[in-house]
Amino acid sequence: MLKEIFEQPSSLRDVMRGRxxxxxxxxxxxxxxxxxxxLSRVRRVxxxxxxxxxxxxxxxxxMIEELARIPVEVEYASEFRYRNxxxxxxTLVLAIANPERLRIP
Known part of the structure; x- marks a missing residue:
């Protein structure tokens, strides 16, 4: 996890470059x-x-709240799936997954 933390600034620059x-x-x-x-109809994320x-x-x-001025909520996916x-x-729902974390012996 430390590796990912230290890579965040450069990863963010790479993702934003040209955008x-x-x-x-x-x-x-x-x-x-x-x-x-x-997207122009989105009022909440x-x-x-x-x-x-x-x-x-x-x-x-x-970033979304600052740049788009749209309210955003962040939820734990493990809890969100059991809610109604x-x-x-x-409302736009974005689901983020990090599948490369799967470790198969």
Whole structure:
């Protein structure tokens, strides 16, 4: 886990490179342009994750709220799956998984 923690700054820079344009404050996210009508209706975001993915979700929460001004909730996926959450129209649910963690002897 320490390895991932120390790699976070460079990983974040790599992910954002070419997507967030500081000079004009714009973002360019390839592959989602055709979803723009749906994304413009999002009024709330719920992110589910576990472990280190949960920590990444917290960063996502801060970034989405700061940049898009949309309220975000981060939930533990292991608890979210047993709930009956209120998901009204305009709620986007993002599920983060880290499948390479699976260890098979």
């Amino acid at each position: 967030l344009m500081e000079e004009d404050g714009d973002s360019r996210l390839g592959g989602i342009a055709h979803h723009q009508p749906d 719920v992110i589910t994750a576990c472990g280190t993915s949960w920590h990444a979700a917290l960063l996502g929460e801060y 959450p209120v998901l009204e129209d305009g």
